[in-house]
Amino acid sequence: MPRLRDIADRKLGSIAAPSTYKGIESLMGRTIKTAAIEADWDDIVRIVASIKEGAVAPSAILRKLAAYKRQNRLDFALAELGRIERTLFALDWLEQPDLRRACQAGLNKGEARHTLAAAIYTNRQGRFTDRSIENQEYRASGLNLLIAAISYWNTVYMDRAAQHLQSSGGTFDDALLAHLSPMGWVHISLTGDYLWQRANRLSPGEFRTLNDPMARFKLVA
Structure with missing residues (x-):
């Protein structure tokens, strides 16, 4: 709406x-x-x-x-x-205040997706310059694939973070999870050299260690 x-x-x-x-x-x-x-x-x-x-x-x-x-x-x-x-x-x-909030939430989701797309496609500044429809479709499909991969990665680790908080005795309102967005990319390097042979390969079912700021605080204390 x-x-x-x-x-x-x-x-x-x-x-x-x-x-x-x-x-x-x-x-x-x-x-x-x-x-x-x-x-x-x-x-x-x-x-x-x-x-x-x-x-x-x-x-x-x-x-x-x-x-x-x-x-x-x-x-x-x-x-x-x-x-x-x-x-x-x-x-x-x-x-209806609820209608206004729902519309704003939908707008925020769409804007977050567009912002991520522009960040990924930074070399062309968010524009497709190909003349042929086929090449434009290839680039659009590749862009959508990268956005889906980032969204999926973030969703998996956001779920693991929520489970970690629950298992460690932390308390939070479950309703707040609906307001989280998987479109962040601060932790992802979108530019630079990609050295795939040095990548830390994970076996199926393995995950990276969660970045728990409270655990670091306990170690320092």
């Missing part, structure tokens, strides 16, 4: 006159032209059915509507219908 970043600048659409909604007149925009929606309702239903059946892509419909020099009736009807949907979502956004 989208995050309404500019909610203060948005106006709510209304079926009745804005003056009908006492106390929130300042939030109301112009009335929604329901007559325009009713007049082109059959065409709207056909468009929705075509998209759901996969007969036409939404992007193709948008290009077709944008090709008109002036806004046609169907385009206007879809815009008015969209105002109804945006108003309903804006009301849910204002009334």
